[in-house]
Amino acid sequence: MKIGIYGYGNLGRGVENAIRQNDDMELFGVFTRRAPESLKINTPDAKVLPAADAEKYKNDIDVMIICGGSATDLPEMTPALAKHFNVIDSFDTHADIPKHFKNVDSAAKESGKTAIISVGWDPGMFSLNRLYANAVLPCGKDYTFWGKGVSQGHSDAIRRIDGVLDARQYTCPVESAVESVRRGENPELTTREKHTRLCYVVAADGADLNKIEQEIKTMPKYFADYDTTVNFITQEELDRDHKGIPHGGTVIRSGVTGNGNHHVIEYKLTLDSNPEFTASVLLAYARAAYRLNKKGDCGCKTVFDIAPKELISKDYNDIISSML
């Protein structure tokens, strides 16, 4: 299976690394909007090519992994590339998924290609667990907690404040709330009761720290609805202690059967590297897209459409013997 990577940020580099862990896959090339000669990739035999030329390679690539952002890149890129390639994306703007699905579906059905959108861990593995848990416990309540993990969007929002040189924001689950859900207490939780926000901020010399702190804590949507802690640190400390991009979280469904017997289903991810884990999920679904397309099953799909066996390179007898 020949893989193309479209976009070479953290996620694209993660995909490149993950290909090495899957011996049925190889990297054909990386497509970039930057000058190709400016890009140094880690796979000696793979090409670096201009994004604009992608279509020329449509017979060389089995699946194109689109590593763009959900805000502006993917709504354009995925339908456009689905005209020529089997594609995978990690579109994660939950509210816009139905619209994105429709656009990608018409492109892929017209070209006879297979697209799987919104792949990763949320949406992705978390979505699967929400669905399985709802299917087996029809009477119950769902909870999703995120973190402890770095939110790039919130870190960026802090960096835009006057006097801030750099920042890193962690989303943290409120452990007492998680514990209450685990005990099957089915609490009603406000935004503030579910997560806190922890910020590490590097301020410019002479900046008004109180003003920065207030500006963060009162920022609508991003921070105002949360208990937020702001720590000022040096750039050195930030680089030393907060360089990673960890994330994770927990999906819990708590429900009842029979005469009040209680059940709790919990799925938990603890990830050192958000983009590398997401990349690994993308590749498993690239395998599925390739297989589905070979069977003539084209159009747009999500993780809900994919039989688990299509994700793994081992054969069916092997997975029945070793994993069932």
Next chain:
Amino acid sequence: MKIGIYGYGNLGRGVENAIRQNDDMELFGVFTRRAPESLKINTPDAKVLPAADAEKYKNDIDVMIICGGSATDLPEMTPALAKHFNVIDSFDTHADIPKHFKNVDSAAKESGKTAIISVGWDPGMFSLNRLYANAVLPCGKDYTFWGKGVSQGHSDAIRRIDGVLDARQYTCPVESAVESVRRGENPELTTREKHTRLCYVVAADGADLNKIEQEIKTMPKYFADYDTTVNFITQEELDRDHKGIPHGGTVIRSGVTGNGNHHVIEYKLTLDSNPEFTASVLLAYARAAYRLNKKGDCGCKTVFDIAPKELISKDYNDIISSML
């Protein structure tokens, strides 16, 4: 969807209860090897019928849920019933699954019916999580811990000892081992290091308690390889404190990506009632069997073959909007 229940023990009663939580399903009837008039079921409009007459009702039932034991019932029942019905079973003798699969597959292919075997939580939901986790983290290590939960097989083994009137055995995970796995330490664990066995025993008046305790602790396969604790209690205490059939456990995969970034995927079930939860899983897969059969997809399947969306009664647009 009309459901038949074949066998009316704890699991069969669980299925009957679970049908009430799924408004696209109704119970047609319960099939029993006992005298039908001796059976009191909880669904007023459903029939109680002799197991031997099942075939007569093949046009009345969309899916037959086979609630027999794995040791002797299911290897016979599932292939036999797959000649006339779409069927679901919870066959859980891991080593014999490939053989059982083959037998059920030929029966179901011949009749044009759809069978899904080894459905429940282990095998079942745990198997799914082993597969998903292996697919997304090809480099890693798997762990399954069971409990704290009642093992019927171990409880029965204690009851067979001379001087024992009743017993309840709990399988317990060794929490320090689970914690080590969660921290990503990838320990090599012996049987003894993974689980302990906790026994509550009601002894006959005047029985030699030391002898009973020694007999339990040295019993090959069941207890000899484990740290086992034996508590003697009264029948009253056993009935009061140990009447439930709780179970559960944890599937963990711990793996690496890139340059040593660590990831831990954990799936955990905490179940008040093992048979009721298993029954709920069986019904979700009954829905899938029914749909697959309508599409002409017959033969034997496992949870690995079933696209998640087939398990739930909500329509696709709804699950994309609400769960993805």
